[in-house]
Amino acid sequence: MASPQIQNTASTGEEMHALVRKLYPICRSITGEGVRETLRILEQYAPIQVYEVPSGTAVFDWTVPKEWNIKEAYIKDPSGRTVVDFRQHNLHILQYSVPVRARMPLSELREHLFTLPEQPDRIPYRTSYYREAWGFAMTHRQLSELPEGEYEVVIDSKLEPGHLTYGECRLPGRRAEEILISTHVCHPSLANDNLSGIAVAAFLAGILQGREREYSYRLVFVPGLIGPVTWLAQNEAATPGIRHGLVLTCLGDPGGFTYKKSRRGDADIDRAMAHVLAHDGTPYRIIDFSPVGYDERQYCSPGFNLPLGCLMRTPHGEFPEYHTSADNPDFVTAASLGGALGLCLRVLDVLEKNRKCINLYPRCEPQLGKRGLYRTVGGTSAAYAELARLWVLNLSDGDHTLLDIAVRSGIPFEAVAEAAGELERHGLLEALQVHDHSTKS
Numbered sequence: 001m002a003s004p005q006i007q008n009t010a011s012t013g014e015e016m017h018a019l020v021r022k023l024y025p026i027c028r029s030i031t032g033e034g035v036r037e038t039l040r041i042l043e044q045y046a047p048i049q050v051y052e053v054p055s056g057t058a059v060f061d062w063t064v065p066k067e068w069n070i071k072e073a074y075i076k077d078p079s080g081r082t083v084v085d086f087r088q089h090n091l092h093i094l095q096y097s098v099p100v101r102a103r104m105p106l107s108e109l110r111e112h113l114f115t116l117p118e119q120p121d122r123i124p125y126r127t128s129y130y131r132e133a134w135g136f137a138m139t140h141r142q143l144s145e146l147p148e149g150e151y152e153v154v155i156d157s158k159l160e161p162g163h164l165t166y167g168e169c170r171l172p173g174r175r176a177e178e179i180l181i182s183t184h185v186c187h188p189s190l191a192n193d194n195l196s197g198i199a200v201a202a203f204l205a206g207i208l209q210g211r212e213r214e215y216s217y218r219l220v221f222v223p224g225l226i227g228p229v230t231w232l233a234q235n236e237a238a239t240p241g242i243r244h245g246l247v248l249t250c251l252g253d254p255g256g257f258t259y260k261k262s263r264r265g266d267a268d269i270d271r272a273m274a275h276v277l278a279h280d281g282t283p284y285r286i287i288d289f290s291p292v293g294y295d296e297r298q299y300c301s302p303g304f305n306l307p308l309g310c311l312m313r314t315p316h317g318e319f320p321e322y323h324t325s326a327d328n329p330d331f332v333t334a335a336s337l338g339g340a341l342g343l344c345l346r347v348l349d350v351l352e353k354n355r356k357c358i359n360l361y362p363r364c365e366p367q368l369g370k371r372g373l374y375r376t377v378g379g380t381s382a383a384y385a386e387l388a389r390l391w392v393l394n395l396s397d398g399d400h401t402l403l404d405i406a407v408r409s410g411i412p413f414e415a416v417a418e419a420a421g422e423l424e425r426h427g428l429l430e431a432l433q434v435h436d437h438s439t440k441s
Contacts, residue, residue: 013338016199019045020252020337021329023195027090027188030129030223031055031067031164038185039167039221042198046205048221049170051234052163059233062226065129067162068096070155075109075136078149084136090188091325093155094135095127100155109151115140116324123325125190129226132159139325164230167221169205173213178238179351180245180308181205182231182295186223190327193316196252200340207345214352215243228298244269244351245308247296251340252332253321255314256283263289263300267307271403272350272413279412280343287315311344353417354403356432357396357424365393371426387411388419396420396429 023041028034039050057064073086073093086093094114112135114126120140128135134155167185181204183197198221205219218238222231232239246269257277261270265288277284291297296310313336321327368374374386391409392402402420406413423429 013334016337017334045202048167070157076152097134125323169219171217173216184224197248228295247310250312260310359396
């Protein structure tokens with residue numbers, strides 16, 4: 001696999017930011033035309049196949065819900081003035097609101113209004129996926145200014161049997177074993193959560209498509225929670241072949257990286273991410289797995305226990321813009337998006353190049369100088385590249401991977417992999433053959 005560095009991180013970040021802006025106005029939910037429209041746009045960036053799963057389909061302990069679509073929704077005050085309009089911002093509607101055409105006093109309407117008193121100028125994001133209800137979200141300042149009287153309420157929506165829609169991009173590699181990348185596509189007009197994850201995944205798919213790949217890849221674009229549950233139910237037979245994976249979310253804010261480890265805690269993806277972050281020069285933190293958060297909790301449920309971690313910048317709920325109208329395209333930055341894409345590519349490069357090797361001269365050190373692999377004047381400190389060669393030779397006993405060597409030595413994986421390649425070319429090292437017993441699907 002070629003070096004994963006993006007040729008122009010700034011330019012790529014700007015392109016991803018443009019995609020975020022393009023997707024931002026679309027009203028997405030866990031089902032419906034908003035998801036389909038989003039996937040149609042993403043097909044311009046990566047070879048995504050769209051799947052439709054009918055409402056009522058049993059997926060483990062869940063059932064695929066009815067499909068929800070909405071045309072318009074508004075509230076008019078006693079004077080006939082429109083005070084809330086879904087067309088102005090799609091966060092104004094409670095997701096999955098049932099149809100309503102009614103007139104009612106403000107006292108009754110208040111029971112269906114959602115605000116953020118602590119953030120009075122922001123619209124909250126609210127949902128009611130699995131209980132039929134209706135409602136509107138608005139700024140608390142708007143609510144405080146509503147006069148008493150009778151209001152007209154209209155929600156032109158449909159909640160009926162249909163489909164759950166998800167997208168999947170499959171890229172075959174030399175090995176049938178897979179790396180799974182997952183991101184959620186259900187949120188309306190929320191840029192960091194999760195148009196940032198969608199943009200990074202789409203551009204990642206496009207870059208990987210143009211490269212030779214050691215592993216096969218699946219990049220899935222699914223609605224939150226019910227999406228991965230459905231995908232796992234539909235693809236259970238393929239899960240034993242998943243060797244590594246990432247859930248991507250909240251990657252566009254200006255914060256440092258946060259990596260949430262897999263349920264296993266010591267999977268190769270966990271170790272590769274920790275190693276790359278340690279040498280990356282950007283602020284980061286690593287947190288342990290917990291069964292709350294994003295879709296990693298489905299992939300890491302005990303019946304699957306897949307080696308998937310979650311990569312984000314500032315975690316959900318820890319930035320004040322979270323699930324509010326302030327999570328808009330101006331909140332995310334091109335630099336943050338480009339940096340996230342670059343980090344993903346560097347981590348995938350580690351996984352792609354990681355292997356076990358055998359030192360063909362294990363009895364004492366082979367003479368590197370005569371092969372041009374060691375300094376010719378003695379008495380000086382070993383050069384960085386020479387240290388990498390010595391570490392690789394010492395730990396290449398068939399039990400240690402190159403990632404093991406990088407972690408133990410503290411040398412960046414890229415230097416360790418380069419040293420291994422040099423030693424192989426000089427006949428000092430031999431890579432062990434990878435035995436992949438999984439089946440290409």
